[in-house]
Amino acid sequence: MAASVGAEIALIALLYLLLCVCIVFPPTELRSAGLTIDTVLSGLLGSEDLQFVQYHIRRTTTTLIAHSLLLIGFYVTVAYALPELDLYNVQEVPIWWKLWFTLSVVTPLTVTLIAYHWSRNSWASHPIARQLELYATSMRDTGSEGDARTLYRQGGWGSVADSINAEFRRIDKFSTSPTSVFRVVVTDSWLMKISPYTLYVLRQSEARVAILGTDTQVAISDGATTGAQFLTILVTSQRNNGYSFSVRLNSLEYGDFREKLAAPIRNVRNVVIQQTLSDRFVQVFREHVAQNPRHRISELEELDSCIGCMQNRADVILRKQCALPTAGDCMECHCRPMWCINCMAKWFANRQDQQQPNTWLSSKCPCPTCRARFCLLDVLLLE
Secondary structure, eight states: OOHHHHHHHHHHHHHHHHHHHHHHHOOOOHHTTTSSHHTTTTHHHHHHHHHHHHHHHHHHHHHHHHHHTHHHHHHHHHHOOOOGGTTTTTGGSHHHHHHHHHHHHHHHHHHHHHHHHHHHHHHHHHHHHHHHHHOOOOOOOOSSSTHHHHHHHSSSSHHHHHHHHHHEEEEETTEOOOTTEEEEEEOOOOEEOOOSSSSEEEGGGGEEEEEEEEEEEEETTTEEEEEEEEEEEEESSSOOOOOOEEEEEEHHHHHHHHHOOOSSSOOTTTTOOOOOOOHHHHHHHHHHHSSSBBBBOTTTTOBBTOOOOOTSSSOOEEESSSOTTTTSSOOOOOOOOOOOOOHHHHHHHHTTTTTTTTGSTOEEEEOTTOOOOOOOOGGBBBB
């Protein structure tokens, strides 16, 4: 009888452990379906887009309280599934169940008291707020007799939070998938890592970034084997060497991450980073275009920024070179230089059959401005 009850408890413990793992680290399917703590309590937490810092202060606190209730949840589950144990009569249960019950009650009470302490003075004591306090550049008296709700502790961490909130609302930020448990966000001035229990924040100007290593996850779907490369990147503070955190990034997102990051990324271990198909084609496209004749422009002609990225100067022009003006499928293009070679390569790749990348170099594409057909030989660099 005792062995049978022990086996049932072990089975319940295993199933409950799987449930806890899904709650603490919800898989992509659950996050996509909205079955997570932050999604279910979205009305209480507010909007991440409007108040990024305040949202994560409330989210981390709520998550910690919810996870602390998992202990008492196991006790209640066993008591319900095995009524013969009479676990509701706490005074009569064995000592180990009394210890578990005590722990499962004390833990959420302690966490709730800590959360109450954090919430005082408009969350000024929360670990995220205290972290932002380090970046506050000025402390001024608000004249409100210490009312921290006015400017979040006299203009300290609240002013930093307002800056982060404003930058997070911009559309040009870098952010990994919102369905991930751990997320990375890079704005113009800040580098941040979002985790279930905290928010790591570091000013870009003080960040040192290094690639530690890589690993590959292999998945089998419909008989086909695919792999994804993930990079482990260490971020440390130049001002405070004791402050650091690591991020895990898909190599397909590395290009956008590096482009948004102001600090250089050290690859001291010479990790080979896999590129996307589009990135590899851009490199091959540039190599082939470099072999074409150069186009000389007038010294009086002023080149504008590329209308594709608005960052680089326009440095290519389309002029029919592959055949006589009246021969072939390519057409004469009379557009002035308006695109850089990287954007032209991406435009060319996006207009091809994505299932047959081996035909891209020999294919044709319409001009992004006038729609005249051109091939790789018609793309000329400016000199």
